[in-house]
Amino acid sequence: xxxxxxxxxxxxxxxxxxxxxxxxxxxxxxxxxxxxxxxxxxxxxxxxxxxxxxxxxxxxxxxxxxxxxxxxxxxxxxxxxxxxxxxxxxxxxxxxxxxxxxxxxxxxxxxxxxxxxxxxxxxxxxxxxxxxxxxxxxxxxxxxxxxxxxxxxxxxxxxxxxxxxxxxxxxxxxxxxxxxxxxxxxxxxxxxxxxxxxxxxxxxxxxxxxxxxxxxxxxxxxxxxxxxxxxxxxxxxxxxxxxxxxxxxxxxxxxxxxxxxxxxxxxxxxxxxxxxxxxxxxxxxxxxxxxxx
Amino acid sequence: xxxxxxxxxxxxxxxxxxxxxxxxxxxxxxxxxxxxxxxxxxxxxxxxxxxxxxxxxxxxxxxxxxxxxxxxxxxxxxxxxxxxxxxxxxxxxxxxxxxxxxxxxxxxxxxxxxxxxxxxxxxxxxxxxxxxxxxxxxxxxxxxxxxxxxxxxxxxxxxxxxxxxxxxxxxxxxxxxxxxxxxxxxxxxxxxxxxxxxxxxxxxxxxxxxxxxxxxxxxxxxxxxxxxxxxxxxxxxxxxxxxxxxxxxxxxxxxx
Amino acid sequence: xxxxxxxxxxxxxxxxxxxxxxxxxxxxxxxxxxxxxxxxxxxxxxxxxxxxxxxxxxxxxxxxxxxxxxxxxxxxxxxxxxxxxxxxxxxxxxxxxxxxxxxxxxxxxxxxxxxxxxxxxxxxxxxxxxxxxxxxxxxxxxxxxxxxxxxxxxxxxxxxxxxxxxxxxxxxxxxxxxxxxxxxxxxxxxxxxxxxxxxxxxxxxxxxxxxxxxxxxxxxxxxxxxxxxxxxxxxxxxxxxxxxxxxxxxxxxxxxxxxxxxxxxxxx
Numbered sequence: 001x002x003x004x005x006x007x008x009x010x011x012x013x014x015x016x017x018x019x020x021x022x023x024x025x026x027x028x029x030x031x032x033x034x035x036x037x038x039x040x041x042x043x044x045x046x047x048x049x050x051x052x053x054x055x056x057x058x059x060x061x062x063x064x065x066x067x068x069x070x071x072x073x074x075x076x077x078x079x080x081x082x083x084x085x086x087x088x089x090x091x092x093x094x095x096x097x098x099x100x101x102x103x104x105x106x107x108x109x110x111x112x113x114x115x116x117x118x119x120x121x122x123x124x125x126x127x128x129x130x131x132x133x134x135x136x137x138x139x140x141x142x143x144x145x146x147x148x149x150x151x152x153x154x155x156x157x158x159x160x161x162x163x164x165x166x167x168x169x170x171x172x173x174x175x176x177x178x179x180x181x182x183x184x185x186x187x188x189x190x191x192x193x194x195x196x197x198x199x200x201x202x203x204x205x206x207x208x209x210x211x212x213x214x215x216x217x218x219x220x221x222x223x224x225x226x227x228x229x230x231x232x233x234x235x236x237x238x239x240x241x242x243x244x245x246x247x248x249x250x251x252x253x254x255x256x257x258x259x260x261x262x263x264x265x266x267x268x269x270x271x272x273x274x275x276x277x278x279x280x281x282x283x284x285x286x287x288x289x290x291x292x293x
Numbered sequence: 294x295x296x297x298x299x300x301x302x303x304x305x306x307x308x309x310x311x312x313x314x315x316x317x318x319x320x321x322x323x324x325x326x327x328x329x330x331x332x333x334x335x336x337x338x339x340x341x342x343x344x345x346x347x348x349x350x351x352x353x354x355x356x357x358x359x360x361x362x363x364x365x366x367x368x369x370x371x372x373x374x375x376x377x378x379x380x381x382x383x384x385x386x387x388x389x390x391x392x393x394x395x396x397x398x399x400x401x402x403x404x405x406x407x408x409x410x411x412x413x414x415x416x417x418x419x420x421x422x423x424x425x426x427x428x429x430x431x432x433x434x435x436x437x438x439x440x441x442x443x444x445x446x447x448x449x450x451x452x453x454x455x456x457x458x459x460x461x462x463x464x465x466x467x468x469x470x471x472x473x474x475x476x477x478x479x480x481x482x483x484x485x486x487x488x489x490x491x492x493x494x495x496x497x498x499x500x501x502x503x504x505x506x507x508x509x510x511x512x513x514x515x516x517x518x519x520x521x522x523x524x525x526x527x528x529x530x531x532x533x534x535x536x537x538x539x540x541x542x543x544x545x546x547x548x549x
Numbered sequence: 550x551x552x553x554x555x556x557x558x559x560x561x562x563x564x565x566x567x568x569x570x571x572x573x574x575x576x577x578x579x580x581x582x583x584x585x586x587x588x589x590x591x592x593x594x595x596x597x598x599x600x601x602x603x604x605x606x607x608x609x610x611x612x613x614x615x616x617x618x619x620x621x622x623x624x625x626x627x628x629x630x631x632x633x634x635x636x637x638x639x640x641x642x643x644x645x646x647x648x649x650x651x652x653x654x655x656x657x658x659x660x661x662x663x664x665x666x667x668x669x670x671x672x673x674x675x676x677x678x679x680x681x682x683x684x685x686x687x688x689x690x691x692x693x694x695x696x697x698x699x700x701x702x703x704x705x706x707x708x709x710x711x712x713x714x715x716x717x718x719x720x721x722x723x724x725x726x727x728x729x730x731x732x733x734x735x736x737x738x739x740x741x742x743x744x745x746x747x748x749x750x751x752x753x754x755x756x757x758x759x760x761x762x763x764x765x766x767x768x769x770x771x772x773x774x775x776x777x778x779x780x781x782x783x784x785x786x787x788x789x790x791x792x793x794x795x796x797x798x799x800x801x802x803x804x805x806x807x808x809x810x811x812x813x814x815x816x817x
Contacts, residue, residue, distance in 0.1 A: 007714075106561060
C-alpha cells in the first residue's frame with residue numbers, strides 16, 4: 001500500500017512539474033506583454049515605427065533596430081546557408097563513418113562556445129578585417145564595427161544548428177531512394193541533387209528557419225561588433241543596432257527615464273514573438289516530415 | 294475443451310484482447326493446472342505471447358490495448374480494478390525471449406525484486422541471491438564476481454540470471470515466452486533442464502513454437518490458432534492424437 | 550563540399566586558437582587567485598577570482614535547480630504520458646522555450662525579481678539561468694530516455710515494480726551516461742551565457758558569500774574589461790575569455806569521457 005501511495009504521489013508531483021515547465025513560455029509572454037502594455041497605450045503604432053530614438057525626449061521609434069536586426073540576421077543567413085548546407089550534405093552523403101564520428105562532435109563544440117567568446121574573436125579578428133581589407137575593397141571607410149562584422153560573426157555562430165538539423169533530415173531520406181537512383185546509373189551528386197534534396201527540402205527549410213531564429217535573438221556577440229549606433233544603416237559597412245543589443249545596453253538607464261523600461265519590454269516582446277513564430281513553423285514542418293517517414 | 298481432474302491455478306474465461314483494430318485473442322477459455330508445465334503452441338501471430346502476457350497483465354503496457362473477460366488466479370480476478378497489479382506480477386515470474394538483465398551488477402539483478410517488495414536485510418538478501426542463483430545453475434559460475442555488471446555475461450548465462458531474478462520474488466507461476474529461442478543449443482538445453490527441475494515447486498507456462506520442446510517439457514498443451522483456442526489437453530493426446538482437424542494439420546507441420 | 554566543411558572547421562579552429570593565443574599568455578596566477586583590488590579596472594592589481602567563483606556558484610546552482618525540475622519532466626514525458634497529445638504539446642512548448650533568446654530570459658527574470666523585491670543577486674541569476682537551462686536539459690534527456698529498450702522496462706514491471714520504481718531505479722540507471730551529458734551540456738551553456746545574467750546577477754568585485762549577494766560572472770567580466778580604454782585591462786579580458794573557453798571545452802571533453810565510462814552497466 002505504501003508503495004502504491006508513493007507511486008501515486010510521485011506521478012502527481014511529476015505532472016505538476018511538467019505543467020509548470022510547459023507554462024514557462026506563456027508566463028514570459030504574459031509578463032512581457034503586461035509591462036509593454038504601457039507604452040503600447042501611450043504611443044501610437046506610427047510613432048513606434050518611426051526612426052526617431054530619443055528616450056530622453058520620449059521618442060521611441062523602433063525602426064532602426066528592427067532594420068538593423070534584419071540586416072545583420074539576413075547577412076548572417078546569406079553567408080551561412082550555403083556553407084552549412086554543403087557541409088551537412090558532405091557529412092550525410094559523402095563522409096565515411098570514421099570521418100563523421102570525428103567531425104560531428106567538433107561541430108557540436110562550435111555550438112557550445114559562449115557568445116562572448118565569439119564576440120571577443122569578432123573584435124580581435126573580424127572588425128580589423130572589415131576595416132582594413134573588406135571596406136577598402138569596396139571603396140568604403142568604416143571603423144570596422146559594422147553590420148558586416150556582425151553578420152560574419154553571427155554566420156559562424158549559426159553554422160552548427162543548421163548543419164546538425166540538416167544532416168539529420170538528410171539522413172532520414174530512406175535508403176531505398178538512394179539505391180533506386182544509383183541503380184539507374186546516377187552519380188552521387190546527381191542522386192543528392194535530385195533525389196535526396198527534393199525529399200528533404202522541407203526539413204532543410206526548417207533547419208534554416210531555426211538558424212534564423214537563433215541569429216535573430218543573439219545578443220552578446222553582435223553587441224560587441226555591430227557598433228551600436230541607433231540609425232538606419234545604408235550599407236553593410238555602416239554601424240547598426242539590433243533589438244537584443246538595445247535591450248542589453250540600456251539596462252543601466254532603464255529605470256531612470258519614464259517609459260524606457262516599457263519600451264524595452266516591448267522590444268523583448270517583439271523578439272519573443274518573432275522567434276516564437278519562426279520556431280513553431282520550423283517545428284510544424286519537422287513533425288510533418290517525421291510523420292511521413 | 295477437456296475436463297481436467299487437477300486443480301487449476303489460473304482460470305482464463307472468455308478472454309478477448311485487441312490491439313487497436315486487430316483482435317489478438319477471441320473468447321479464449323482455458324485452465325492452467327497447478328505445478329505442471331503447460332505449453333502454449335501455435336503458428337506465428339496466433340496470440341500465444343498475448344495470452345501469456347495477459348496472465349501477468351503485462352499487456353497493460355501496450356498502447357491502445359483493450360480487453361474483456363476474466364482471469365482467475367486463486368479465486369481473484371486479476372483484471373478487477375481493485376486487484377494490486379504489482380502483487381500479481383510478483384506471484385508470476387516472467388522469462389522473456391531475449392535475455393534482459395537490468396543495468397546493474399549480477400547481485401543487484403537478483404536482489405532487485407526482493408528489494409522493491411520490502412526486503413532490506415543484507416543477510417537475507419545474500420541468502421536469497423545464492424539460493425536463486427543455485428536454482429538457476431548459475432551460482433558456481435558467478436559466485437566470485439557477484440558485483441560485476443550483468444551485461445558482461447554470455448547470453449546463456451544472462452537468461453539463467455533472468456530466471457534467478459524471476460525466482461527471487463518467490464512466485465508461484467513461471468511465465469516463459471520462448472525462453473530458449475535466442476540461445477545456442479547447449480544453453481537452450483540447460484534452460485530446458487532447469488524448467489523441468491522447477492516444476493516440482495512451480496507452475497510453468499511456456500510459449501514455444503518448437504513442437505519437440507513441448508513434447509520434451511510439457512504435461513499439458515494449449516493450441517492456439519488465429520487468436521482462438523482450438524484444443525487443449527495432456528501432451529500425449531494433443532501431440533500424438535489430436536481430436537481437432539486444425540490441430541492435426543499443425544502437428545503434421547503444415548502451418549508452422 | 551569539402552571546402553565548406555573546411556570553412557566550418559576553420560572557423561572553429563580560428564575562434565578557439567585566437568582566444569587561447571591572446572588569452573593564455575595574459576594569464577597569471579594572480580588572475581586566478583585574486584579578486585580585483587582598487588584600481589583594477591584602471592590597470593592595477595588583482596585578478597578575476599570574483600568572476601570565476603561567481604560563475605561556478607551560479608552555474609552549479611542553476612544546473613542543480615534545473616536538474617531537479619528537468620529529470621522528472623523528461624521521465625514523465627517518456628514513461629507516464631508517452632504518446633499522448635499532452636506529451637506532444639509539452640514537447641512543443643519545451644521546444645519553443647529552447648528557442649527563446651537568453652536575453653528574453655534575462656528580462657523576464659529581472660521583471661520577476663522587481664516584482665518580488667529581489668535585488669540583483671546570485672539567487673536571481675540562479676533562477677534565471679535555471680529557467681534557461683531547463684529546455685536544453687529536458688530535450689537531451691528526452692532523447693536519451695527514448696533509447697531505453699522496452700524489454701528492459703517490461704522485465705522490471707514483470708517483477709512487480711511500480712512505475713515510479715521502474716522509472717527511478719531502472720530507467721535512470723540505464724540512461725545515466727546520457728543524463729550526465731545533459732547536465733554537463735546545460736552547465737556549459739549556463740556558465741557561458743551573458744545575456745541572462747546581465748540583469749539578474751549583478752556584478753561585484755567580491756566573492757559572493759550568500760545567495761543574496763550580487764555575483765560577478767566570467768562572461769560579464771570579459772565584456773566589462775574589454776570595454777575599458779586601457780590595453781592592460783583589455784589583455785585581461787582576453788585572459789578571462791581564455792579561462793571561460795578552457796572551462797567550457799574541458800566540460801565538453803569530460804562529458805564524453807564520462808559517458809563512455811558509465812556505459813559499462815548498460816544493457817546494449
